[in-house]
Amino acid sequence: MNKWTTENIPDQSGRVVIVTGANSGIGFEAAKVLALKGADVVLAVRNNKKGDQAKAEILKDHSQAKITVSLLDLSSLKSVKDFSENFLKSQTQLDVLINNAGIMIPPYGKTEDGFESQMGTNHLGHFALTAQLFPLLKSTVDSRIVNVSSTAHNMGNINFGDIHWESRKYVPWKSYGDSKIANLYFTNELGRRMKTAGLDVIATTAHPGYAATGLQKGLFLKFLNVIVAQSGFMGAMPTLMAAIDPEASSSNFYGPSGIAQQRGWPKIVAPNKLSQDETIAKKLWTTSEELTGINFSI
Numbered sequence: 402m403n404k405w406t407t408e409n410i411p412d413q414s415g416r417v418v419i420v421t422g423a424n425s426g427i428g429f430e431a432a433k434v435l436a437l438k439g440a441d442v443v444l445a446v447r448n449n450k451k452g453d454q455a456k457a458e459i460l461k462d463h464s465q466a467k468i469t470v471s472l473l474d475l476s477s478l479k480s481v482k483d484f485s486e487n488f489l490k491s492q493t494q495l496d497v498l499i500n501n502a503g504i505m506i507p508p509y510g511k512t513e514d515g516f517e518s519q520m521g522t523n524h525l526g527h528f529a530l531t532a533q534l535f536p537l538l539k540s541t542v543d544s545r546i547v548n549v550s551s552t553a554h555n556m557g558n559i560n561f562g563d564i565h566w567e568s569r570k571y572v573p574w575k576s577y578g579d580s581k582i583a584n585l586y587f588t589n590e591l592g593r594r595m596k597t598a599g600l601d602v603i604a605t606t607a608h609p610g611y612a613a614t615g616l617q618k619g620l621f622l623k624f625l626n627v628i629v630a631q632s633g634f635m636g637a638m639p640t641l642m643a644a645i646d647p648e649a650s651s652s653n654f655y656g657p658s659g660i661a662q663q664r665g666w667p668k669i670v671a672p673n674k675l676s677q678d679e680t681i682a683k684k685l686w687t688t689s690e691e692l693t694g695i696n697f698s699i
């Protein structure tokens with residue numbers, strides 16, 4: 402099998418890309434590759450200083466890179482709205498939106514708007530962001546949305562009666578799995594709705610396998626990073642393929658081709674069966690609209 406590498410990415414000059422959580426890990430590596438290929442890349446970050454450092458790092462390798470740092474905190478609907486409004490005011494196209502930012506297994510907490518923090522940041526923030534940027538994605542020819550999920554979607558099974566874990570004991574990994582299966586439901590439902598509306602926007606999902614990044618906070622996970630994880634660069638490859646693959650169609654899922662999809666060059670992989678359930682995806686869409694107060698008009 403031919404491997405898919407950065408050599409497969411054509412010149413991206415004239416294309417505008419947003420990468421959320423682009424100051425570190427997979428988002429940083431994906432943003433860097435796309436900038437090196439000529440795209441105008443917006444690093445959407447929650448900390449300006451970290452964003453500026455990431456920008457400087459990319460410029461070190463490619464002084465001509467077109468990079469903008471813009472403040473976006475996905476755990477605040479107000480911040481998502483401000484970011485989107487500023488972007489829509491200043492740009493006339495959006496070719497690729499990479500919904501990459503994420504948190505994994507934090508202690509129980511809530512976002513500014515009262516959402517459990519993993520579902521709030523990893524799914525609901527990106528749902529609100531995509532909805533508000535959608536008019537521009539719709540008017541840009543051949544645009545694409547990439548949602549970054551995880552093999553942890555296999556642990557997900559959303560309890561709609563208690564989506565914020567208020568009446569159960571919080572189980573961090575389970576909650577992370579719920580937010581990551583939500584990424585797949587969101588992509589699939591978005592793809593179906595766009596197809597029905599006859600739009601040429603594509604929505605894909607990617608997962609990085611296991612990559613050593615800032616995501617793994619505890620000592621044990623950091624130890625595992627050293628012995629088994631692949632690099633952040635390799636972790637970004639499925640995201641890049643999901644963003645670029647000219648053969649892509651909505652609902653394609655990209656991940657590493659190696660053992661248990663944990664490492665290796667990217668390819669199209671199979672998500673689990675539960676993540677393909679259309680009834681749950683529709684329910685999550687309606688729930689996400691209700692919780693964010695946003696009518697996601699296609």
Ligand SMILES: NC(=O)c1ccc[n+]([C@@H]2O[C@H](COP(=O)([O-])OP(=O)(O)OC[C@H]3O[C@@H](n4cnc5c(N)ncnc54)[C@H](OP(=O)(O)O)[C@@H]3O)[C@@H](O)[C@H]2O)c1
Pocket residue numbers: 421422423424425426427428445446447448451473474475476477501502503504505522523549550551552608609610611612613614615616617636
């Ligand atoms: N690494 C893996 O093995 C792995 C496996 C499966 C899936 N993933 C997924 O890959 C994606 C990227 O993670 P990573 O591994 O690259 O981890 P990372 O290095 O920790 O990067 C996560 C990024 O998200 C940002 N972020 C977190 N909360 C945010 C918020 N409220 N608003 C805006 N940005 C926020 C972080 O910003 P700060 O630097 O300010 O915290 C950081 O830039 C995540 O969706 C994760 O679930 C990773």
